[in-house]
Amino acid sequence: MRASYKWLAEYLDLADLSPAELADRLTSAGLAVDAVEPLNRGVERVVIGKILEVRPHPQADRLKICQVDVGGGERLEIVCGAPNAAAGLVVPVALPGARLPGGVEIRIAEFRGVSSHGMLCSADELGIETRYLPKRDVEGLLILPEDLPLGEDVVPHLHLDDVVFDLDLTPNRSDCLSIRGLVHELSAILRRPHRFPASVPGPRASGECPIQVRLETPRCPRYEAQVLEGIAVRETPLWMKMRLLAMGVRSIDLVVDVTNYVMLEWGQPLHAFDADAIAQGTIVVRQAREGERLVTLDGQERALTPDMIVIADPEKAIGLAGVMGGENSEITPSTRRIALESARFDGASIRRTGQALSLRSEAQQRFEKGVDPAAVSNALHRATVLLVQLAGSHPVGPPRRVPAEADALKPTVISFSPQACARFLGVDVPEDEMYACFESLGFGVARGEDEWRVEVPTRRSDVQLPADLYEEVARLYGYHHIPATSMRLPVEAPESSDDLKLVRKVRRALVDWGLCEVRTYALTSPEAEAPVAPSGVAVPLLRPMSDDRRTLRRHLLPSLAEVARYNLAHQVSGGAIFEVGKAFLAASWPQDALPEERAVLGMLWFGEREGNPFERPRPFDFYDVKGVCDALLARLGIQAAYRVSHHAYLHPGRQASIEVGGVMVGTVGELHPDVGDRYEVGRAVYAEFDLGRLFPLASSEVRVQSIPRHPASRRDLAVVVPLGVESQALVDEARRTLSERGVLRMVRVFDVYTGVGVPEGQKSLAIALWFQRDERTMTDAEIDDAVEAVLRAWEAAFGAKLRS
Structure with missing residues (x-):
């Protein structure tokens, strides 16, 4: 403001x-x-002058030589290049020695052989905010009213001697x-009296108001309309134009400027319609109809919904109540009769309308926060008086008011205890001082022995409770009178749950391994999640702040991909990021229960990993990520198996589900090329863990084993199995077979081969087995027997044959 x-x-x-x-x-x-902010940004020795004569410059086509009267019989010859310079115009004149904003100093100068004794000024050259001026006032010289006294300082006449507060x-x-x-x-x-009028009497008007008003919605409890005819003057006076500029409102034309001026003065928005555009002379305030459309004053056609209030006539909508008028009832140079509107509209409805149509106006800002009912009639009278004075209009009949009798403007009455106020503020404020605070605010006070009755006028709708009155006392008595006190309360560290401890453990481990933690929005859009195609339905927000953040996320990949895309676009070659966040799952929406909140660890590797003296930069691959997953599971004391998975958003053949005891706890895989392209991250690898399933399996126990005294023996086996057999299945079968003997220490697949020498439809798996006993060195016969047992088990279960 x-x-x-x-x-x-x-x-x-x-x-x-x-x-x-x-x-x-x-x-x-x-x-x-x-x-x-002072409006004068350095204007000195600029006076009001009148152009008496204009002739072309003999040596320059775009320059003119002007004879200018600057008062006191003094005439100056000034060279000017403004296209609108013409004889008879009154304009600002910077005399030799004048200063303009930006440190510009005016001197006598020569232009193509002609001396110029000053400068004729535009609005921009005087430091005026041209965005708040009409187009005609910013193109060329600033044209001033003809009745201004020549030779006087232009600053007070342009109201540049004002200062603006930005509240x-x-x-x-x-x-x-x-x-x-x-x-x-x-x-x-x-604590000073003011001179602002309590009310404004309306001008005398004879006859009957030609406009009828019908209220067909409870969201408009009060509507008033005044018809005026005969607009003799169209130009807004300079003082009003500059006052609107100081308040940050653009001047448009006299009628609109008067409504804006009164809104700034009284806080009550007004609107002016072309009265002859109102069909049947009847204004109808109603809810918009389904499918109804309206072209607003900005030239945009708007699709309306039944939740919006419209101003209409019996045939059509002519304005969006409290937001913007319609183009079909706009005030034009040919308008002869106007209908002034002053009303009260439901603030919540006005706010929803503005949000739905992406509109924002000064009127809307005031309606949605609440206007003073006492200002509705007064603002209408004030605008009518100004239009009579400035435009030469005259009212046609008295205002039409619906309801005909205004509701009694009852002040809010609050019980107030001075003792309770002093306890609340923690300082002894004298009761006479409290009384003086309320009196200075215009609140009525009936003092009692223990309790007072305070009447709050309708303009202060924010004061509803005793605590609000305490705040008013504190503000006006002075916060500096309230002593600062230190709060001394026992503070105990909250108990940390096991899950929080595990989250901290996971975060520390991932950061130690070179990943960067990120925090992203839990809000997204169905379009952003479409490449992932998560299960369930998206849960929409009731009042989203933007279209990109209108649903709760169901998957962490879109959020992490957004971070990766931003980094790649800013010349970051690659990286590894993770987030511990929530995914929200619902089978359908709306539903009786809240959506399921799933705690998820999401990790994404994108771009290239940095090179070193022994390795060139290369893209991250599946095994980089699998190594981190293995290390994390080991840190949590969990032994997991990797199974083939079929997620559509991951690359087929380069993905796996992570299972513990047959329960899937996570997923790892390279992004499908189409998904990588959709997210603009190229080749990337993603992994996630469902922490709700993972953490119950974690072990905090630390098991210590002595270093083996006897050596281990390794046997490498190459077996041929059908293509559909998973290598993990062979590893699991070997462990099951030798579990009772207790001699198998480790199993690892180190090669997969298909091609020459391997039958079609089959593959060769090279698997290493490590054998070891704690009490002695194993004999070759024992190892051979264990290997034979594994081969028999593989052949029985999978048809595996030793590769020759």
Whole structure:
């Protein structure tokens, strides 16, 4: 919220307070001022002048020589290149020795043989924020009203001698989104009376209002309309234009500028319709119909829903209530009659409409936070008076009000205990001081012995509870009066669960092995998860902040791939990342129960691993990742088996499920090339563990074995088996066969071969077996017997034959 110092000073005596001091007082009372910005950014010795004569420059086609009257009978010859320079215009003139924003100093200069005694200025050259000015005021010279006195300093006439406060208001202080609210606030802070009118009488009007109003929705409890005709003047006066600029609102035309001016002054949004565009002279406030469409003032066609409030006539919608008007009722240069609207709309409905249509306006901001019911009629009267004064209009009949009689504006009455307030604040505030705080805020107070009854006016809708009154006392009495106290409470370290200990253990291990932990959003979109095709349905958010974050994630791969894609796009050659996060699974939605929250460890290796003197850079592969999975399982004391898996998002033949006792606890595999391309990560390897299944299997016991005193013996076997036989099955069968003998220490597959010398439909597996006893060295006969037992078991179970 921006606020003009000069505008505030019209209603309050601020002569003894500089803008900086006033900003400090506001901030100390809870209304934070982020910046104090003077509108004059270095303009000196710039006066008002009138162009008397313009002739072309003899040596330059784009330059003109202007004779300029700067008052006091002084005429200057100034060379100008502005396309709109013409005789009779009143413009800002920078005299020799003048200074402009950016440290520019004006001197007598020569342009192609002609001396220029100054400079004619545009709005941009004076440091004015041109984005808030109409197009005609930013193209070429800034044209001033003809009645300004020549030779006088342009700064006060352009209202550049003002200072703007940039206020960072908390959401509950919607009353301060207006000059009226800030004046009341400053009056309470400074304990000074203000001159802001309590009400505005409407202008006298004879006859009957030609507009009828029907309310067909409970979301509009109050609607008022005033018809005016005869718009004689279209140009917004300079003072209003510059005041809107100071408040950060763009000037459009006189009618729209008046409605914006009154909104900033009273906090009540208004809208003006072309009265002749309203069919049958009837305004209908209703909910939009299914499939109804409206072209708004920005030229966009909007698809409306029944949750939106529209202003309509019996034939069509003509505006989105509280958000934006319709193009079919827009004020144009040919408009002769206008209908001014002032109303109260349901704030939640206005907020939903703006979010659904991606619209944001000053009016919407005020409606969604809540407007003062007492301002509805007063703002309408104020705008009518201004249009009568500035545009030469006259009202046609009194305002049409629905309901005809305004609801009694009952103040909120709160019971207040001075003793409870003092205990709550921790400081003894005198009761007379509390009374003075409420009185300065305009609150009515009926004092009792133990309890007071405080009446809060409708403009302060944020004050509803005794605690709100305590806050008002603290703010106005001064936070600096409240002593700082140190909280001394016994603090005990929370007990850590076994799962949290295991999570910390996993994190430490992965970081030690070169992985980087990341934290990503638990929110995603169905489009981002489509390549993974996770099970279940996506759980949507009720009010998503963006389209990319509108559902709960069902898989960690899209989140990790987003991190990988960002790094690869920023010239990172590759890396390994992991996250311990939640995946949310639901068989259907909506459902009675909340979605299942699955704790998951996700890991992703992308790009290339760094080279070293002995190895060139190369892409990460399946076995890099499997090694980390094996090490992690060993760290947790878990022995797992790898089985063939068939996940569509992983590369066929380069993936496996990780099982413990027949229960799948994880997955590892290279991404399918199509999935890698969809996520823009190329060749990458992904692994995940379901921590809910993994952690119950983990062991915290540390087993120590003495170093074997007797050597182990290795036997390498090459067997031919059908292609469909998993190597893990042979490893498991060997362990089962020799489990009672206790001599098999390790089994490892070290080669797989198909091709010449191996029958079609079969493959050769090379498997190493290590044999060892603790008490003595094994004999060759014992080892041969164990090998024979394994070969017989393999042949019986899989048809395995020793490769010759």
